[in-house]
Amino acid sequence: MLVDSHCHLDFPELIENEAAVLALMADKGVTHALCVSVKLETLSGIIGLAERHANLFASVGVHPDNADCEEPDEARLLELAAHPKVVAIGETGLDYYWHKDAPEWQRARFRTHIRAARRCSKPLIIHTRDSAADTLRLMREEGAGEPGGVMHCFTETREVAEQALDLGFYISFSGIVSFKTAESLRDVARFVPADRLLVETDAPYLTPVPFRGKTNQPAYVRHVAEAVATARGESLEAIAEITTRNFFQLFKDAKPS
Numbered sequence: 001m002l003v004d005s006h007c008h009l010d011f012p013e014l015i016e017n018e019a020a021v022l023a024l025m026a027d028k029g030v031t032h033a034l035c036v037s038v039k040l041e042t043l044s045g046i047i048g049l050a051e052r053h054a055n056l057f058a059s060v061g062v063h064p065d066n067a068d069c070e071e072p073d074e075a076r077l078l079e080l081a082a083h084p085k086v087v088a089i090g091e092t093g094l095d096y097y098w099h100k101d102a103p104e105w106q107r108a109r110f111r112t113h114i115r116a117a118r119r120c121s122k123p124l125i126i127h128t129r130d131s132a133a134d135t136l137r138l139m140r141e142e143g144a145g146e147p148g149g150v151m152h153c154f155t156e157t158r159e160v161a162e163q164a165l166d167l168g169f170y171i172s173f174s175g176i177v178s179f180k181t182a183e184s185l186r187d188v189a190r191f192v193p194a195d196r197l198l199v200e201t202d203a204p205y206l207t208p209v210p211f212r213g214k215t216n217q218p219a220y221v222r223h224v225a226e227a228v229a230t231a232r233g234e235s236l237e238a239i240a241e242i243t244t245r246n247f248f249q250l251f252k253d254a255k256p257s
């Protein structure tokens with residue numbers, strides 16, 4: 001039993017093959033997946049997936065890369081997060097890789113998401129790229145440790161992981177951990193305590209070895225878990241069990257079906 005803690009099943013390359021994607025998931029023992037929101041304009045696609053399938057959950061949030069889209073305030077996020085299948089707020093955070101000018105609107109939007117998460121007591125899904133210091137600073141300033149959450153698709157250093165862990169956050173690894181060049185990330189995977197570990201695909205992106213070049217999908221989270229298991233010198237079964245338990249511990253509104 002495995003859970004994909006972060007995917008984008010509503011994106012065209014996956015939703016067009018919805019039945020096949022879900023069938024392969026079931027075939028590979030991936031029992032649940034969290035479909036993560038990137039903007040409000042496409043939220044209905046995610047909610048639809050979660051309504052059609054008992055084993056899919058949804059989040060509500062606007063990705064820091066999306067500049068020209070509906071800007072949510074706290075009230076709007078809270079209203080949308082009241083849906084029974086919405087188990088998290090995000091993805092949110094900062095991304096100075098795609099927005100090298102480190103715009104103020106990203107930080108304002110991130111603060112709004114943290115405040116909403118505190119008010120509805122749902123965990124945060126945090127994206128950070130080339131912005132770790134500001135991400136951690138805002139997490140502290142806004143009290144992100146109160147709702148807690150996950151640093152998704154983690155690619156930062158052990159020091160950054162340590163600070164996120166200190167705030168009570170979970171660390172989620174994607175297919176990047178399986179890449180040949182990712183030795184330092186595998187060091188971080190060794191360091192994260194077992195009870196804070198999650199795995200994800202971030203599908204349709206970041207396809208793990210041995211499927212690089214193909215469209216990623218939740219079934220492949222097995223290969224992410226395998227890479228984490230190998231790095232830690234543990235069995236796939238042990239990593240599958242602990243990351244599944246961690247998922248339902250963190251996303252407490254997600255009921256296993």
Ligand SMILES: [Zn+2]
Nearest residue numbers: 091127152153
């Ligand atoms: Zn992300």
Ligand SMILES: [Zn+2]
Nearest residue numbers: 006036091202
């Ligand atoms: Zn994502």
